[in-house]
Amino acid sequence: MRLEDIAITVVGLGVVGGSFAEGLKKAGAGKVYGIDNNLETLKKAKKSGIVDEAFENGKIPLPKTDLVIISLYPELLETFILENNEYFKENSIITDVTGIKGKVLREVKPKLRKDIDFILGHPMAGREKRGIDYADSGVFKNANYILIKADNKEKNINLMKEIIEKLGFKNINFLDTEEHDEIIAFTSQLTHAIAVSLINSDDNKYDTNKFIGDSYRDLTRIAKINEDLWAELFLGNKDNLLFMIEKFEKRLDVLKEAVKSEDIETLKKEFRESSRRREQIT
Amino acid sequence: MRLEDIAITVVGLGVVGGSFAEGLKKAGAGKVYGIDNNLETLKKAKKSGIVDEAFENGKIPLPKTDLVIISLYPELLETFILENNEYFKENSIITDVTGIKGKVLREVKPKLRKDIDFILGHPMAGREKRGIDYADSGVFKNANYILIKADNKEKNINLMKEIIEKLGFKNINFLDTEEHDEIIAFTSQLTHAIAVSLINSDDNKYDTNKFIGDSYRDLTRIAKINEDLWAELFLGNKDNLLFMIEKFEKRLDVLKEAVKSEDIETLKKEFRESSRRREQIT
Known part of the structure; x- marks a missing residue:
C-alpha cells in the first residue's frame, strides 16, 4: 500500500485531527474523509479543502477506508469503536492519538473487531488552542511520535511510519504501554500540573501581567488547558503522575x-546540572 | 535633556548590556560608550557599531557621560560604583538592571556620590544565552520595565521613561523595592526554580529528548541558567522566594x-481557573 492509493478517515476534526487531515491532503493521500459530530466543523473542513468528504458518522466512509485515525478523547475513542465495529473495512488499520496508552490497550483494544489492526500512537505535538480553526500540520514539523510495540502487521507499521514521516515528524520511537505512560507522566502530565499550579498559586496581590517576562509566559502557556481531556489523562495515568509529582517536589526541596x-554551592551545582541537561535538548 | 544630545555609557556588554547599547544607537542617542573588562567583547562592540567608543574602565568615558546604564551582576554593581565614584560626571544619572532591588537600595545606593541620581530599574527581558554575540534589542519589544519609586529628580525620571519607550518596551510600572522583590520572586525566581527542578528531577531512565513535546521544551527553556547570577538573585531575595515556593507547592498538592x-471535579475546577487566568496574560 502506498499513501496515494489509500483512503484515510480522520475521526474528530479538532485541532489535532484537523492538522492530520490537512497534512495528509498535502502529503498526497488518495482520499481523506472526515468525521465529526459538529456540523459547523464539517462545513469548515469541506470548505477549507482539508477533507475530500465530510460525514456525521462512520456508516458511509468507514467501509471504504484503509486507515482510520481516531483523534478523540480516550473515553470517546471506546464509544466510537463500539458504535462502528460493523462498518470498519475488512483488515483495515486503526490508530489513535491519545496521551495515555495502558488503559487503551487494556480496555479499548479488546472491544475492536479481531481482523482490524489497531496501532496505538501518540504524536507529541499539540496546541493550547482548540478546534478546527487552529488546525495546522506545521506543528508536526520536527516533532516526536511514539508508536506502541504490539502484535501489529509489519506492512501496516511500515505504512504508519511512511505517513508519520511525510507529515513532518522527526523521530518515531517504539515503547510498550508501561514505558509510554511512565515517560509521558514526566514530560507531559507533570509539566501541565506544574503550569496549572504555578498560575493558580498567584494570590493576585499585584496586576501580575505588568511584571512578567518570557519566563512566566513560557511556564504558564500550557495552563490554558482542556479540562475534560486533561482530567481524563491525569486520572488515567494516576500512579505514574503521582510518582513524578513527588520526584519533582523532592528536587524542588533541594x-x-x-x-x-544560604548554601550557594548547592544552588550553583543544581544550576550547572540543569544547564548541562537543557543544552542536550533539541 | 533629549536623547540625541546626551552621552550614555553602558557598563557590561553582555547580552543585556549589549542589547541596550544596540537599541540606544538605533534610537539615536548622541553618544554611546561601552565599558567591559573583556577585550574580545570590546573589539566586537566596536566592530559591530553598537558603541561609538569602547573602554576597559570608566576613567575616560564617565566624566563626559550623562547617563550610566550598569548591566552587571548585583555584587559587581557595588564594586563598580566604589571604584568609579570619582569619575562620574556631576549630577549625572545612574541606572541598573538587576533582578533584586531591596539589597541594591540598602547596600549599594548609600555608597554612591550624593550628587548622582540613582534610578533603580528592572527591564523584564532576558535571554537564556550569554554574551555580546546574542545582544539584540528586539527582545525589548513589548516587554515590561519596572522603575523603583525613590527620591529621584523628575526630569531624570522623564528622560529614563523616554529612553525606555524608545527601546521598545510596552509598560513602565513604578513599585517600591519591597513590592518589586515580592512580585519578582513569583514571576521570575520561582519560575527558574521550577524549571531547574523539573529537568533535574529526570532520572534519565529513558532518552527523554525523544519523548518530549513543546510543553517540556517550554517549561525547561530557562533551566539553562547563569549559575553565578542566579545564585546571587535567589539568596538576595531569600524570604520572598521561600514564600513563593511554598505557596506553589501547596497548590500543586491540591x-x-x-x-x-480521583476527584475529577477538583481537577476540572483547577484547570478552568488556570485557563481563565492564562487567557488574561498578554
Whole structure:
C-alpha cells in the first residue's frame, strides 16, 4: 500500500485531527474523509479543502477506508469503536492519538473487531488552542511520535511510519504501554500540573501581567488547558503522575533547603546540572 | 535633556548590556560608550557599531557621560560604583538592571556620590544565552520595565521613561523595592526554580529528548541558567522566594490530592481557573 492509493478517515476534526487531515491532503493521500459530530466543523473542513468528504458518522466512509485515525478523547475513542465495529473495512488499520496508552490497550483494544489492526500512537505535538480553526500540520514539523510495540502487521507499521514521516515528524520511537505512560507522566502530565499550579498559586496581590517576562509566559502557556481531556489523562495515568509529582517536589526541596541555609554551592551545582541537561535538548 | 544630545555609557556588554547599547544607537542617542573588562567583547562592540567608543574602565568615558546604564551582576554593581565614584560626571544619572532591588537600595545606593541620581530599574527581558554575540534589542519589544519609586529628580525620571519607550518596551510600572522583590520572586525566581527542578528531577531512565513535546521544551527553556547570577538573585531575595515556593507547592498538592482521590471535579475546577487566568496574560 502506498499513501496515494489509500483512503484515510480522520475521526474528530479538532485541532489535532484537523492538522492530520490537512497534512495528509498535502502529503498526497488518495482520499481523506472526515468525521465529526459538529456540523459547523464539517462545513469548515469541506470548505477549507482539508477533507475530500465530510460525514456525521462512520456508516458511509468507514467501509471504504484503509486507515482510520481516531483523534478523540480516550473515553470517546471506546464509544466510537463500539458504535462502528460493523462498518470498519475488512483488515483495515486503526490508530489513535491519545496521551495515555495502558488503559487503551487494556480496555479499548479488546472491544475492536479481531481482523482490524489497531496501532496505538501518540504524536507529541499539540496546541493550547482548540478546534478546527487552529488546525495546522506545521506543528508536526520536527516533532516526536511514539508508536506502541504490539502484535501489529509489519506492512501496516511500515505504512504508519511512511505517513508519520511525510507529515513532518522527526523521530518515531517504539515503547510498550508501561514505558509510554511512565515517560509521558514526566514530560507531559507533570509539566501541565506544574503550569496549572504555578498560575493558580498567584494570590493576585499585584496586576501580575505588568511584571512578567518570557519566563512566566513560557511556564504558564500550557495552563490554558482542556479540562475534560486533561482530567481524563491525569486520572488515567494516576500512579505514574503521582510518582513524578513527588520526584519533582523532592528536587524542588533541594533548592528550597539550599536557599534556606544560604548554601550557594548547592544552588550553583543544581544550576550547572540543569544547564548541562537543557543544552542536550533539541 | 533629549536623547540625541546626551552621552550614555553602558557598563557590561553582555547580552543585556549589549542589547541596550544596540537599541540606544538605533534610537539615536548622541553618544554611546561601552565599558567591559573583556577585550574580545570590546573589539566586537566596536566592530559591530553598537558603541561609538569602547573602554576597559570608566576613567575616560564617565566624566563626559550623562547617563550610566550598569548591566552587571548585583555584587559587581557595588564594586563598580566604589571604584568609579570619582569619575562620574556631576549630577549625572545612574541606572541598573538587576533582578533584586531591596539589597541594591540598602547596600549599594548609600555608597554612591550624593550628587548622582540613582534610578533603580528592572527591564523584564532576558535571554537564556550569554554574551555580546546574542545582544539584540528586539527582545525589548513589548516587554515590561519596572522603575523603583525613590527620591529621584523628575526630569531624570522623564528622560529614563523616554529612553525606555524608545527601546521598545510596552509598560513602565513604578513599585517600591519591597513590592518589586515580592512580585519578582513569583514571576521570575520561582519560575527558574521550577524549571531547574523539573529537568533535574529526570532520572534519565529513558532518552527523554525523544519523548518530549513543546510543553517540556517550554517549561525547561530557562533551566539553562547563569549559575553565578542566579545564585546571587535567589539568596538576595531569600524570604520572598521561600514564600513563593511554598505557596506553589501547596497548590500543586491540591492537584496531587485530587489525583490521589480521583476527584475529577477538583481537577476540572483547577484547570478552568488556570485557563481563565492564562487567557488574561498578554
